[in-house]
Every structure is written in structure tokens, then in C-alpha cells.
Amino acid sequence: MKKPKFIFVTGGVASSLGKGVTIASIGALLEARDFTVTIQKLDPYLNIDPGTMSPYQHGEVYVTEDGAETDLDLGYYERFTSATLARENSVTTGQIYNSVIQRERRGEYLGRTVQVVPHVTNEIKNRILALKKNNPDIDFILVEIGGTVGDIESVPFLEAIRQFRLDQGAENCMYIHLTFIPTITEGGEIKTKPTQHSVKELLKHGIQPDILIGRTHSILEEEVKEKISLFCNVKKSRVISAPDIRHTIYELPRIYHDEKLDDEIIQYFGLQEKSPLFGSFSNPVLEKWDKVLRIHEKTEKIVKIAVVGKYIALHDAYRSLYEAIMHGGLANDAKVEIVKFSSEDITTGNVADMLSDFSGILVPGGFGSRGIQGKVTAIQYARENKIPYFGICLGMQTAVIEFARNVLGFSGAHSTEFDPESPYPVISLMDEQVDVSDKGGTMRLGAYPCKLKPGSIMEEEYRASQIVERHRHRFEFTNKYRTEFEKAGMIISGTSPDDSLVESVELSRKNHPWFVATQFHPEFKSRPLKPHPLFAGFIRAAIRYSQDNG
């Protein structure tokens, strides 16, 4: 087993500074230097996972290949790197206490008093070490500590990572602290005091940061770096600027590279021999990131996509989806403009006014009955006006409901999630879900294989006959209606390999240019350097639509 290097990232002064994208960018830079990485998040809340939280509280629930419901930061980690993350990459205080208490009940602490130090801190350290055990060849394990230094909740995590360096040796562990460096008036003096206080707070927990990253409006001047260096006891070259991004978060690997963040990490760990310092090595991966940037900076070839969803007021609630749509643009060398609509606002009276300006319509996943009718109306509009349509999860289920009502004439067709008494329950509960009462972690979750129908749009886009995609749902297409749908022109283009579950539907190319809906969530597997084929296909169809329709 290799001896991996550990990098811990904490945050100070304010929340929402972008620790997730920062650690993900560090992962991207290390991969660009040919190291392998995995990234873990330690979240200081008491929920076992965010699966039971409202998207408005927590943003989207990101689903891993092995079916864990995790923090959306894991989405950034996967999008910025080539790592495939698993359940163990997402740890919460709730999980830590849950396992400590279960062990206590089993008598495993042999009569001792169970305490935060060492029992809770040991459990935290074990969770970090589990990544090493399960990834024996990994070079770097990056760990993000959620929350802000100074919060009551993060104290056990800080104590655990302090001890961790003692256990593993300073030469194998590094602490990076991300803080906020405000300017009081526009263009005015930049204030380093909050950063000084934040570092003092970390010192109280026995942690001296090795690298400081300052979120600011623009690149930090040399004298500001000098001041921070002096007061915070960090070498000047290890004070790194994180200026506001101009177009996209995918600028960050380039920004950090130009600030020599990866050089400093390499030097700290003495890895220069394996990976020469900046200046002496060319970097094909960074060039790919630069290409991503160039497309975002473009102004021409903008394609407009309408997202008709439920939790649209919060961008984070559909974070992976919006990212995947942008990746679809990258695949077509086009910039995408996304306009969000709350499906509650859409009616048959106003749908044309709302959506006629768009070259593609997408209905994403969701739960609960609010706004379902608006989605059905938007889908009918897309189908009848031959506007490219992409439905995901609930967006597939509502496409099926729409087709049942308006093409098959099944009046009152519905999902039993919303109308248990529907005369045409075209979407219904999966058999294994009927007796489930617990809400947390009980849906159909994670990656499942799906067989694609020869000649379908799905097969054409994926260039494969079998694929694997991630799920998060309880309801599914009701099998007894399959033949009627197919006869009326809805193609069942993807099924589980044993044919028992419908995983995707589409309309024949003869009747519609691009109408595809999937029960799974393809957005979780899209990456800027590797856009997902369905998003690439959807945006390609949207560009063609806008060309054909002026």
C-alpha cells in the first residue's frame, strides 16, 4: 500500500466562500500533474445524510455511483477530477455519532466512559483512513471540513485533524485555510484583520495553516500578501489569491495554477522529482481547462434553454443539472443561456408566451404534487411544437402522464404519488417500495445498468447498447400500459437488463426532432472535460432547432 498525502481544507471568516470548488480545483491540478486523488467531505450537521433535507435548506442531493445521498460538493469533486466517489467520501456528524452510539450499545467500549475525545475523534480519523484502505494506490486524499472555523459543530473535526497530523507525520499532512479578505468600500483598502482572527481561532485548536487562500475581488497585491504572511505565520509564497471569477468556476484551476498553488503543494511534500515545478513542465490537462474557459467567454452561438422545475429559486437545488446543460454547450462549442421557470406559473393560457422563445425545454426531477400540471402543460407544448425536450426522473414521469392524457386519451392519468385514485395510474410505486415507511436512504438509489433499444435516439447518443446511470426515485412506469404507449408512438428506449423496469422513453424521430426522457439522473455523470452524451445531444438538437426556426 502506498503512503498517501493528506490535505485538509478548512474555511474561515464567512461561509459560502467556495471551499468545495477550491478543493476540487486542487484535485484537478494534482491530476494534471499525473497524481491520483480522492476527495472527502466532513459535514458538521446531525442528519445522517442530506437525503431528508429540503433542497431549499441544503441544495441538491448528489447521488454517488454506490447510491449514497450526499452533499452537492461531491458533485464538484467528481466534475473537476476523474475520481468516482463513494459512500465513504461523505461523512456527517450524524453518521459519526450514530456509529459511536451503536458500538456503545454493543458493549464494544468495554465499560469505559464514551467521550468526544478519543471516541468521536477516533471515529472521524477512522473514516479518513478508510479512504486510504479502500484506495490503496491513491496519491492524495483531500478532506474538506464543512462549516466555518469558530462554529461549535466543527470542533471535533478540527481536533481530529490536529491529531491526524500527529499520527501520520507532518510530512504527510497539510492544512489549507480558505478565508475571506473584504474591501470595505469599492476600490478601497483591503482588510486582512478577519483573516488574522480566523487563523488565531484555528491556532486555538492547535492547527497552524500551511497555506492560506484569500477570497477577494482581485489578485492580492504583494504587500497585502506580506502582511498576511507576517501576521498569520505563513510563507508569503503560500498566501494565495482566490479572486472573483469572471465567467465560470472552471476558471479556478487556471487561477490557482497561475498563483502557483500546485507548486507550493508539490514543494511542501517534496515531490519535485516526480512532478517538476511550474515553468519547466507543459500541461495538456490545463490546456483542456483553458478550452472550457474560452467557450464560456464566447458571446456568439448562444442557445436558450428553459428549465421548468420546482425548486428554481435556489440555483444550488439543481446544481448538477445546470452544470450538465453547460457541459452540453461545451460539447457543441456553444454557450447556453438557461432560463428557469417555476412550473406553478405555467398554464395553458400563458405557455406559448412563456416558452416560445426557447430552443429546448427541460423538466428536471422533483417530489410532491405542487406544479405538476404546469410541467405537463410545458411538455405538451414541447411535444406539439416539436421543440427539443429532455425529461429527467419526474420529467420522464410527467412526460408519460402528458402522453397518456393527450395522445392516448386517458383522462385523469396520473402518478399514484400525486393521485392514488387515478383511473390510469401510468406511474406507480415500485413493488419493493410498497412497504417502505422510513424516509432516509430508502429510494431506488445509485447506479443501475440499462439496456438500450437498437435504433433509438438513446442508443445513437450513447453509442452503446448498455449503459449505467444513477437513480433516485420511488415511482416508475407502470408496465401494464407499455403496449398501448408503444402503439401510440412512445418508444420505450431503455429498460433494466431483465426488462422489468422502464428506464427511458422517447418519441420517434419521424414525429419529433428530439424528445427523450430518462428515469435516471444523467446530470450526475457529466463533466466539463467529458460532457454527458445526452446533454450534448439535447443541446445539439436545440442548436439545430434555433437554426431552423430563425
Ligand code: GLN
Ligand atoms: N418523485 C418521483 C419519484 O419518487 C421522482 C423523483 C425524482 O425526480 N428524483 O419517483
